[in-house]
Amino acid sequence: MNSEIQIPGFILVGLIVLQLAVAIHIALVSITLGVGVLTAYYRTLAVTRSNAWAEVFARRVFRAMIVTELFSGVWGTIITVVLAGFFPTLVALATNVLFTPIAIAIAAIMVRIPSIAAFWYTWGRIEPRKHMMLGWVMAISGFGVPLGFRTIFAEITSPHAIAIYLGGSPIGAWTAFGSSLYWILLLHTVFAVLSIGGFVIASLEAFIGDVRGVRIGILVGVSFLLLQLLAGPLYWISLSRYAPLIYDVITFGSFLPVFALKILLILALIALSAGALITLMLKNIIPRSTPLLGPIALLIAFLGEIINDSSRYPYMVTLNREGLSPTLFANFYMDIPLPIVYIIVAFLVFTVGVYMLAFYYAIIKAYVGVVPEET
Numbered sequence: 327m328n329s330e331i332q333i334p335g336f337i338l339v340g341l342i343v344l345q346l347a348v349a350i351h352i353a354l355v356s357i358t359l360g361v362g363v364l365t366a367y368y369r370t371l372a373v374t375r376s377n378a379w380a381e382v383f384a385r386r387v388f389r390a391m392i393v394t395e396l397f398s399g400v401w402g403t404i405i406t407v408v409l410a411g412f413f414p415t416l417v418a419l420a421t422n423v424l425f426t427p428i429a430i431a432i433a434a435i436m437v438r439i440p441s442i443a444a445f446w447y448t449w450g451r452i453e454p455r456k457h458m459m460l461g462w463v464m465a466i467s468g469f470g471v472p473l474g475f476r477t478i479f480a481e482i483t484s485p486h487a488i489a490i491y492l493g494g495s496p497i498g499a500w501t502a503f504g505s506s507l508y509w510i511l512l513l514h515t516v517f518a519v520l521s522i523g524g525f526v527i528a529s530l531e532a533f534i535g536d537v538r539g540v541r542i543g544i545l546v547g548v549s550f551l552l553l554q555l556l557a558g559p560l561y562w563i564s565l566s567r568y569a570p571l572i573y574d575v576i577t578f579g580s581f582l583p584v585f586a587l588k589i590l591l592i593l594a595l596i597a598l599s600a601g602a603l604i605t606l607m608l609k610n611i612i613p614r615s616t617p618l619l620g621p622i623a624l625l626i627a628f629l630g631e632i633i634n635d636s637s638r639y640p641y642m643v644t645l646n647r648e649g650l651s652p653t654l655f656a657n658f659y660m661d662i663p664l665p666i667v668y669i670i671v672a673f674l675v676f677t678v679g680v681y682m683l684a685f686y687y688a689i690i691k692a693y694v695g696v697v698p699e700e701t
Contacts, residue, residue, distance in 0.1 A: 331640040336662035337652050339670050340412030341639070346678060347404040349631040353522075353624050354398035354685075359468045360523015361391040364546065366458075366465035373454045383539055384461075385449070387527055389692040395442060397685050416642065416655035420478055423491045426499040427477040434470025441467060472515045479634070480508035482643045484568035507568045514557040518630075521550035522623045525599070529620030530693050532612050540612050544603050547619065551595065558592075571647045575637040588629045595622045 333341070365388040372381035409417050421428060441464040448457055481488050486505035490497050502508065528543025565573035576585050602613045641649025662670070 331651055333640055333652065335664040335667040337656050339662055339667050340408055341652060342671055343674060344405065344408045345636055346674065347401045347408065348635060349628050351398055351401035351405060352631050353627045354394050356519040356522040356627050357394045357526050358391050358398060359519040361387050361527060362465040362468050363520060364523060364527060365391060366461035369461045370458050373458045386693065390530055390689055393689045393692045412657055413655045414657050423487050423497065424477050424481065424502050427474040427502050431471050431474025434467050437467040438464060472512060476512050476515060477502040477508055480505050480511050483507060483572060485643065485645065507564055510561050510564050514561045517550050517554040517557050518627060521547050521554055522627055524550065525623040526620035529617045532616035534693055537610055537612055540616055541606050544599055548599050548603060569644050571644050571649060572637050576633055581633055581637045584629060584633055588626055591622055591626050
């Protein structure tokens, strides 16, 4: 039945760009949220315990967070432009039915961005305890973003508030939060970002040879990875109830190879992180495999988002074993010939490669910038 649905070229471009932008954006945002918590926590230790190393560590990881925040914001803008330009009907429906969750996410962004700037520029310029509290405002406000925006992903996977709205019944401002799938997805997301933040910091600390920083990163990463080993399967199983179409495609269908690759990467992450942690504890040296932890964790997040979103194709919204085509939400004033579609997609792939290379050098430079060079 899926093969009977024909997707016009311009919609296909919109879906591909949107999927890549969402996957990259969420992977990068995972770093900023996880590292933000580490920054606030170690800034707190620096203040409350007069710990000089914690002060340096907090400043160092915060620099990495700032770089990531800048790059993730670019992809967030791309998502907004693509949704508004290619799928205005979906935007109108979401902002109407999910106004309160989206407002929470936007309010969180409006608090987080100024607090990041304030936290950086007031470091050493205001009373330390006030600066410490500002750090927690910066860190905690970031979680308001998935708190609000994850309702959109839950709704297009298993409509709750939208189903009530389209059924003609009145809905309240908080109806979207009544979705069981949403809370499972949110839990899955929170554990993931904290785990990713830890593993990315472990990789960056390994790059500069700081054993203590590596140990902290791995401990944080492994701790939340263990929780993720509960939340991830719970979300996967919940799909069999709330979104059986997606569950079947992932578990038995065309996305099984990608899903299997994700599982293998998770097993590799468990093995490498456990081995690194044991080596650190027993020998106090950094294993050569440690720099791989962050990239593997990010790749897992990237693949997870690709699987969760692209497995619904050719639908945009799934309804049990049926779905709604993206053509229902599309902007029909656009018309892109298929050959142009291929050119746009090829250019997009090239751009993503250049972008990720620039991000790699930018974040490494941020770390090197706070490590004295040997003379």
